[in-house]
Amino acid sequence: MKKILSAFVLTAMFLLSCKDKKTTEPFKPDSNKEKSVSPTEKKDEKEDKGFIVLKNTYQQKDWLKLYNEDHSEWKSFQMTDTFNDDDFIPNMIKPDYTLLVFKFLGKENGFYKVLVNEDKNTIKYIKESDSNFTYQTVGEHILTVFSVGFNEKENPLRTEANDKASSQPLDKDSFYYPVKIERNWLMVKDDHDQNFWIKWCDEKGHLILDLYYDA
Secondary structure (H helix, E strand, O other), X not given: OHHHHHHHHHHHHHHHHHHHHHHOOOOOOOOOOOOOOOHHHHHHHOOOOOEEEEOOOOXXXXXXXXXXXXXXXXXXXXXXXXXXXXXXXXXXXXXXXXEEEEEEEEEEOXXXXXXXXXXXXXXXXXXXXOOOEEEXXXXXXXXXXXXXXXXXOOOOEEOOOOXXXXXEOOOOOOOOEEEEEEOOEEEXXXXXXXXXXXXXXXXXXXXXXXXXXXX
């Protein structure tokens, strides 16, 4: 009888010790679950995709249409000299110059995905078949603007498209006009017809210039 009682006590103590071990074991996160990524990290993973631009052949009598994600019509409008709409804060808009530039976010089922309000992160869609708009890569678009601005300390003027080329001081009274692009370098010309080189994007493909559309 004593042997049976002892065996019962030992078994009970063993079960209790196992239960305590299980409940005190530290929590381990599920390694198969996707790790969360901050918005900044997500943005850094993607290079700038380009722009959707209203063509300079656009006639103000023509109606422009933007669409919702479900392809229902969001807005129909004419880009006249007096056009004004608080819903529009795109990359650039100058109605008196018939200038309208949206950041391009990708293509979906025959539509361009664009950012129409950069303050509110409003995304809408333009039909690829819309003859009033055209797609431009970042490099192509840079060559269409009037001039560019840049950080002289981080991106100095170079005599050649090379990080080791000698640098030149910035003339603050001069404009710098885009001339041509080679890889991640942009040739610019100043008001004295001198040519220099600056970088137009960083190693991740992000635009690092300010684009000026008029003087």
